[in-house]
Amino acid sequence: MKAVYIEAHGDVGVLQYGDRPDPAPGPSDVVVRVGASALNRLDIFTRQGQRGLEREFPPPLILGGDTAGEIVAVGDGVSTLGVGDRVVVNPRLACGVCQWCGSGRDELCRRSRFLGTAMDGSYAELVVVPEVNAYKLNGGVSFTDAAAVPTTYLPVWNMAVRRAALQPWETALVFSASAGVGAAAIQVFKNVVGATVIATTSTPEKAELARGLGADHVINYNEEDITQRVREITGGAGVDLLVDHVGADVWAHGFRALRPGGRYTICGATSGLRAELHLGLLFSRQIEIYGGYMGSREDMRQIVASLNRGVIQPAIHQTYPLANAADAHNDMEATNFFGKLILQP
Ligand SMILES: [Zn+2]
Known part of the structure; x- marks a missing residue:
């Protein structure tokens, strides 16, 4: 062969x-x-x-x-x-x-x-x-x-759907919509969960594609401040959950964008493996952090069922x-x- x-x-x-x-x-x-x-x-x-x-x-x-x-x-x-x-x-x-x-x-x-x-x-x-x-x-x-589907949808399902349990009435922030995990998270959060989705990306063309996948709001991080725009969109509240697969470059922006009790989910760190964590804010704001690496067989079964029904694209x-x-x-x-x-x- x-x-x-x-x-x-x-x-x-x-x-x-x-x-x-x-x-x-x-x-x-x-x-x-x-x-x-x-x-x-x-x-x-x-x-x-x-x-x-x-x-x-x-x-x-x-x-x-x-x-x-x-x-x-x-x-x-x-x-x-x-x-x-x-x-x-x-x-x-x-x-x-x-x-x-x-x-x-x-x-x-x-x-x-x-x-x-x-x-x-x-x-x-x-x-x-x-x-x-x-x-x-x-x-x-x-x-x-x-x-x-598998390698991009599995961690999103594992962290954000099963463990951190994003809900239809919540708002999620997705970093870098153009990457595989980002695009997968938008589809799952919109079409499976039914949540409000804010995505970040780098160009007007990519922003249009992110909206096509289901993002309700798109932040161009080359032109807009992520934390400030998230505050505006959520009426000052912050997001309930975010998905990070970028790592060091976005950690601080993401941490500040979460509401008290918000969930930070991370399944990749292509921009760098180390970041600084403010321990006082972690406990006083009661932030939850979820690491995800691929997913379980049951996660995969649920994802393929969604794919077979045409729910995710x-x-x-x-x-x-x-x-x-x-x-x-x-x-x-x-x-x-x-x-x-x-x-x-
Ligand atoms: Zn084993």
Whole structure:
């Protein structure tokens, strides 16, 4: 099969397009003919060997996590899926047997592995995954839309829907609407929860796209002060909940934008890992902070059910042929996009 793989860490020049052996399923695995794969920032870190993702070569590693496609082979022990089923893949493989996996909080599994970092991923014509990581799609959902979902929707669901429990009468602030997590949060908060959504972005064009996804208010952070605009929009109250996937650059703005008792949810820190926390304000304003990393199997089931019903509509920026994965990596690093970047074999 054709695949995009690396034999060393580095810049986009290490991405190789070529032939790799077809994967064979283990007893509880399915083989998926990839219809689409979505890029994530994790793919860049894996390629570079940053953030704890350094590995030893050989063997080569096929990159890629989020994917959707059609099942073409199943292991002997597979009972819930069959050849011809259309599926979307949760790229985080939990161990299935630890205390957390057994209690329904498998997002806390310490022995989980990630498709495309610890094992061959989905930048390929075929990918093998455990049966429990594949979720059936109905015929109305494209592979492109489905592939765009798992890694961006899971943390939003985990933090803001399940744990911090955003409510329809509340107002949420979403940082950087153009990134995958930002676009996902707008869709979930508007179409699933029914909350009022304030989004931040950097250009008038991106602001228009954010409104199209469902944002009620958009703040252009290059021209407006986020804290002041949030105060104006909320009548001085502050927001009930916010979603941060940017990190150091927005932490202080976000913290000030919360009402007393507000919930700060964070699932990424692309702009920097360290920030200063005012402990006095944390307790006197009774702020709650939620960290999120992917989500549980039950979160994924609920997300796919919403996708199958047409309740959520992922934002897609551009689709690239698999052979042009380097172009997609360059575009992601240039951060000049709105929504997901998709590879198609
Ligand atoms: Zn586990």
